[in-house]
Amino acid sequence: QVQLVESGGGLVQAGGSLRLACAASGRTFSRDAMGWFRQAPGKERDFLAGIGWSGGSVRYSDSAKDRFTISRDNAKNALYLQMNSLKPEDTAVYYCAADPGGNNWFDAKLWDAWGQGTQVIVSS
Numbered sequence: 843q844v845q846l847v848e849s850g851g852g853l854v855q856a857g858g859s860l861r862l863a864c865a866a867s868g869r870t871f872s873r874d875a876m877g878w879f880r881q882a883p884g885k886e887r888d889f890l891a892g893i894g895w896s897g898g899s900v901r902y903s904d905s906a907k908d909r910f911t912i913s914r915d916n917a918k919n920a921l922y923l924q925m926n927s928l929k930p931e932d933t934a935v936y937y938c939a940a941d942p943g944g945n946n947w948f949d950a951k952l953w954d955a956w957g958q959g960t961q962v963i964v965s966s
Contacts, residue, residue, distance in 0.1 A: 844868040851960030864921040864938030872916035880934035894946040
């Protein structure tokens with residue numbers, strides 16, 4: 843099993859930036875596709891971005907594609923999410939996830955492992 847720990851969340855003003863990180867340990871990180879999701883209070887956990895094991899395949903949701911960038915460093919067992927031009931509606935708990943078990947990265951139920959989440963609050 844892989845263990846995931848997110849960091850980098852916090853309070854930021856609208857228009858600002860944050861870089862989230864996810865540290866992985868356990869099974870071989872470099873073999874897994876990885877992803878970022880977020881969940882706002884009272885809402886479902888939504889896919890934001892995913893990246894293939896080599897970094898060559900990347901997918902974004904419509905809400906993330908113009909402002910967020912996913913990347914990974916397999917040598918450091920680390921996953922990142924650079925978030926720019928943040929908006930109050932980006933306020934949520936952000937989660938990293940490992941191994942979607944197939945090609946449908948958008949379905950949170952299919953991912954095998956999750957971190958505990960990191961809170962992002964964007965003030966207006």
